[in-house]
């Protein structure tokens with residue numbers, strides 16, 4: 001089960017990130033480098049964590065025109081992350097061009113292409129916000145299911161969504177499509193700015209492939225103890 005846990009390293013410095021990877025690497029499967037750490041430290045952080053024995057999910061959520069996203073994806077391939085992502089709402093062409101560019105670059109380098117995952121609806125967003133602010137008329141789970149289908153048709157490997165929407169994603173995309181679920185909160189953790197939260201146990205019960213957990217572990221007084229507590233709930 002621990003292989004399914006991805007820790008969000010939302011910290012400012014390489015030093016803080018490496019302290020967390022050292023404390024947590026025996027308890028989890030991978031580490032996520034997002035906008036905060038990447039923009040504070042630069043692309044080299046991916047290799048630094050990989051060299052320290054950690055698998056890296058590079059969570060930069062590309063959302064741009066097809067050419068820009070595809071060229072950025074080519075740069076990502078050489079960094080050594082096992083997974084990276086784009087926003088599904090960037091459209092099918094953007095996703096398809098990005099997937100094709102990453103595969104081509106990986107082939108050229110003779111390395112496996114990283115998994116490419118589409119962000120459906122951010123887990124911080126509620127159905128009310130989606131409908132009232134973004135003008136989406138279908139229900140949130142239906143919207144996630146429809147975006148997931150577009151990701152699959154564009155050649156992506158999976159999606160990011162709340163574990164609440166897994167039944168809709170499985171219905172639209174089948175069992176082999178990768179589902180990465182942030183917004184994971186054990187009962188003892190604060191919800192913070194997340195809206196569609198799910199416990200680790202329920203996320204696994206629903207069939208999540210990966211659970212992204214940040215603050216419940218990284219802000220804990222003892223991150224390794226918090227990870228052990230979380231694992232005790234699911235193993």
Ligand SMILES: O=c1ccn([C@@H]2O[C@H](COP(=O)(O)O)[C@@H](O)[C@H]2O)c(=O)[nH]1
Pocket residue numbers: 008010032034119121122123124160161182183184192194212213214215216
């Ligand atoms: O829909 C999404 C997409 C990405 N995230 C990222 O996951 C982590 C969650 O951190 P917590 O501290 O466990 O809330 C964070 O890095 C987000 O950028 C997400 O939460 N929701």
